[in-house]
Amino acid sequence: LSRPLHWFHQIESTNAYLMERCHELVKGETCIAECQTAGRGRRGRQWISPYGSNLYQSVYWRIDDGFAAAMGLSLVVGLSLAETLEKLGFDGIGLKWPNDIYRFGRKLAGVLVEIKGSPEGPCHLVIGFGVNIAMPKALGAAIDQPWADLTQESSAVIAKNQLIHALHENLLKDLAQFELSGLEPFLPRWEALDLFIGQQVTLTSAAKVITGRYLGVDSEGNLLLEDTSGERNSYSGGEVSLRLL
Ligand code: ATP
Ligand code: BTN
Secondary structure (H helix, E strand, O other): OOOEEEEEEEEEOHHHHHOOOOOOOOOOEEEEEEEEEEEHHHHEEEEEOOOOOOOEEEEEEEEEOHHHHHHHHHHHHHHHHHHEEEHHOOOOOEOOOEEEEEEEEEEEEEEEEEEEOOOOEEEEEEEEEEEEEOOOOOHOOOOOOOOOOOOOOOOOOOHHHHHHHHHHHHHHHHHHHHHHHHHHHHHHHHHHHEEEOOOOEEOOOOOOEEEEEEEEOOOOOOOOEEOOOEEEEEEEOOOOOEOOO
């Protein structure tokens, strides 16, 4: 845990900060901000990031063998955060493919992994995550889907610094295991927290909406769907958004 930590009151986006400096960072180097003025979600969406007690954190990482490994990595990140929160005593935690963390069926946290590099060679990765700790109600109203935080319906209480420490330590351990053994050892753990397994869902892409039964995650981290005719297909996280039917 001896890597540099860049801590700001306010920044546009902790992901953007590390992406702009990716050539000069060491693995595990971290940026945390108390608020973000342009917090980003997947595909240009906005991450609501008010000042105060929520966590906005990004971690620099590097992989040597091209883009392909990054999909698995982003699943591992969501899983790692979810398992740490469970270990800390927070209940109602679950995962929505590819990398959203839910609490009591509402969105608690999101993961955004951004990549710069070549398809085959070394890649710079920035692993960003936002975790709602105590979202002010008035500001949460700007979120256009049901949301959760760690304070609602909680018996567990934790200081923000302790949370950061626990998440970071577990994440670095899981990333090291992922580099050694890939996604395989994480799959049963993912399935144990997967909220939608066996359920009827829709997948939305730019081109169309597909309906079917969600069968879980394949060995590469793609989503497996059985359509109404019984045919099975896989979809990658960049392609589609998953929703319960
Ligand atoms: P997908 O299935 O494609 O990931 P998503 O709705 O989870 O869909 P993301 O791009 O992953 O979309 O996340 C951005 C969305 O998360 C926003 O459009 C908003 O609905 C929601 N959101 C934004 N800020 C917060 C927050 N602080 N807490 C919870 N949810 C948020
Ligand atoms: C999502 O669910 O779409 C992912 C949201 C990721 C939000 C975090 S907050 C810290 C980091 N900096 C950003 O701009 N985004 C990520």
